[in-house]
Amino acid sequence: MRMRQLLVKTLREAPAEAELTSHRLLLRAGLVVPLAAGLYCFTPLGWRVVRNIERIIREEMNASGALEVHLPALHPIELWEQSGRAALMGQTLFRLTDRKEREFALGPTHEEVISYLASRTIQSYRDLPVTLYQIQTKFRDEPRPRGGLIRLREFTMKDAYSFDTGWDTLDASYDAAFAAYQRIFRRAGVPVVPVAADSGAIGGKDSQEFVFLTDAGEDTILLCPGCGYAANAEKAEFVPPPPLPGEQAPAERVHTPGKRTIAEVAAFLGVEPRQTLKAVFYRADSKPVFVAIRGDLEVNEVKLKNALGAREVEPMDDATVRDLGLVAGSASPVGISGMPIVADTSAVEAVNLVGGANEPDYHLRNLNHGRDWQATLVAEIALARAGDACRTCGSPLETRRGIEMGHVFKLGTLYAEKMGVYYLDESGERRPCVMGCYGIGVERMLAAIIEANHDADGIAWPWEVAPFDAHVVAIGAGEPAVAEALRQVESALAAHGLEALVDDRDDSPGIKFKDADLIGMPARLTVSPRSLERGGVELRFRRGSESAVLPAADAAAAVAKARAEALGAGPA
Incomplete structure (x- = not known):
């Protein structure tokens, strides 16, 4: 072609x-x-x-x-x-x-x-x-x-x-x-x-x-x-860091001025993030859902969707959160009504968590599931992250x-x-x-x-998917000797059942060589007055750096052999 x-x-x-x-x-x-x-x-x-x-x-x-x-x-x-x-x-x-x-x-x-x-x-x-x-x-x-x-x-x-x-x-x-x-x-x-x-x-x-x-x-x-x-x-699946042990303590309302994020609240009260209760707000099939999860974990929205049996799950925007009377940054499931409360197992198993008081600038210490709040649905909805423990062997996940x-x-x-x-x-x-x-x-x-087969110059096609087996670069194709050698190369490749793309354009050798590397056929054969002076056709494989000048028939045979070996069929 x-x-x-x-x-x-x-x-x-x-x-x-x-x-x-x-x-x-x-x-x-x-x-x-x-x-x-x-x-x-x-x-x-x-x-x-x-x-x-x-x-x-x-x-x-x-x-x-x-x-x-x-x-x-x-x-x-x-x-x-x-x-x-x-x-x-x-x-x-x-x-x-x-x-x-x-x-x-x-x-x-x-x-x-x-x-x-x-x-x-x-x-x-x-x-x-x-x-x-x-x-x-x-x-x-x-x-x-x-x-x-x-x-x-x-x-x-x-x-x-x-x-x-x-x-x-x-x-x-x-x-x-x-x-x-x-x-x-x-x-x-x-x-x-x-x-x-x-x-x-x-x-x-x-x-x-x-x-x-x-x-x-x-x-x-x-x-x-x-x-x-x-x-x-x-x-x-993974094993989250274990909760801190302890006996349930009485709930306590504390003032947390200007503290809205888990990191800010934890630092202000001198607790670890895993000792906090995070509130996340979603819409599942357009209906509001309150999600409770331990503060050191993130919600896996796919697991949440599956747990709810929902078609779509998306985070609530700020306006919707306000319209529902929820206080972002100070919310907890304590006293929440009118929407399902989905709790990650981490929030249910931990004791004495710090959660929002559902009013600005206040939080509650020592919240415990079953006593202070009750989940509508409990499921594993936490997102696995690097460093979490493998559930099978305990090694850190990557x-x-x-x-x-x-x-x-x-x-x-x-x-x-x-x-x-x-x-x-x-x-x-x-x-x-x-x-x-x-x-x-x-x-x-x-x-x-x-993505798997390229270098700085362009594509390097594997043999089985390459658009052509060889890219033939013709330089000086108007000269009779080059034109005859080009016919011999095409005939020799065809005899081995190989398909070739022939660059017969009126462009400079530099442009042709760059395009050959860019397009990335597995083999490149150059026919030029210089190659003929040296004895035939210059052969270079896309994944190699060396070249050799061979007679047309030998060059075609070398391409056929390389293709057969790459495909696991042995020598041609």
């Missing part, structure tokens, strides 16, 4: 709004063109990478025994109402109405539609187990698209769904998908760590994410160096940033019962299928590949 034909337009500098390395290189290498927030056009060069990623996914999903299907991206809203997720998805769900005033949704995921298909095709235990997958466009009205391809409003996902007769066979289907994911990410050149995760709006039981650890990530991951425990911060690359769930019978996915067992009894769900974001994987 000639660069003149491929519409490759590289940039010397990326737009200022491109903060992540992958975003900058995607734009500079001419792989994508932004259309609007969270929407990108793929150029022919970028689309070749997407297709290579999809090929790897298809090969490994097929090898795992999964069957490919194709489902509509436009869904009747009745399916989402049947599952209960029309309301749960809230504003994330794109809605539209057709000319007959029938309401539809653009699919953010496909549990409902795959369940519809399964309910009409699965009849007997003999049809199970089965795993169905597709590579399909998804739509989510993300409030804050970010990071180039990291968080989009329109994106491509490989989503798979398994159907089994019971939990034991679901475990086998889950393990098969898990192993396929490990192979997919390894082949794509993205190192991942499996971590425990929250299931979110999809629901279900066990859930794990495959996370690429990088400072460019938006997720916080808790890792234990002692036992290997790993979890997303939304899910991570934090890293990461990008979620894939997610696997054990859904159980949640959707099967709601959507009517049943089968007849061996005795003729009607039973719900036990389901699993497995997703990978294709564009996000492309961004992560670049």
